[in-house]
Amino acid sequence: MVGQDASCCPGLASAPLADVRATELAKVFKALGDPVRLRLLSMIASRDGGEVCVCEMTPAFDLSQPTISHHLKLLRQAGLIDCERRGTWVYYWALPGVLDQLAAFLTTPRAVTEVTVAEAAVVGVTTAEVTP
Amino acid sequence: MVGQDASCCPGLASAPLADVRATELAKVFKALGDPVRLRLLSMIASRDGGEVCVCEMTPAFDLSQPTISHHLKLLRQAGLIDCERRGTWVYYWALPGVLDQLAAFLTTPRAVTEVTVAEAAVVGVTTAEVTP
DNA sequence: CCTCTATATTGACGGCTTTCGATTCAAGGC
């Protein structure tokens, strides 16, 4: 699961980046390149229930309501969050897929043995299976 | 080592981001938010010797020499690369520290037991120490 | 149906970014 994301796309340091892929990635990084959007995304991603109402985010900033709405739109267009209207309110939640892809992209490749052992552990392999 | 980077600064999804830290991080993400800079950084980071001459990067793009120089400057100001003049030529290399920090920041926290076991494995703890 | 509240959209303004041509600076070779 996590390992597949990392293996499907070469990381930043594994080979020179192709033009098309660089453009794709730059779009997402650009969405993260604003303090307000970073705080919004963090607010949403760190929320326990997984959802945050706009009515709760707007007063957390010294910005107008349209500005917050604009930033949320950009985060949504970058594939980082999604939303749903429920009555008068709109709720946002995080989509972890793109974030995980970015993390994998930025992660500098470690030694092969370390990666293998670590991921065996994450996947849930028992210690007996790892060492005879 | 890797674990310390992750633990010193709370990740995106662990708690709402503070204003100051969001501004810091946004600066780096903004530097990554351009296809040309992403390709430049990838070219540098993926190079085997670790160093790339400007004279090699400039012709790889359909852009003027001052423009490439400008992008390299932004990457350097973001703490992602550094350079040194050697005779007539200037060589750039990647500084992995900030990249690793970003990757840790973006990585969504896994279940506690998984993390513990995985990092024990990475650090090199024997299986006997992990399970009694 | 009208009103009220919550959110999104529109239009405009100032500032920042990307890009270029022209120039400058640094180092080597003659």
Added chain:
DNA sequence: GCCTTGAATCGAAAGCCGTCAATATAGAGG
């Protein structure tokens, strides 16, 4: 010293971005 080559800086033009006030839309409740 003077010229050549590689790279950085300067100054300007075009476009994009973050922000706001004003307006539009969606739904709830009388």
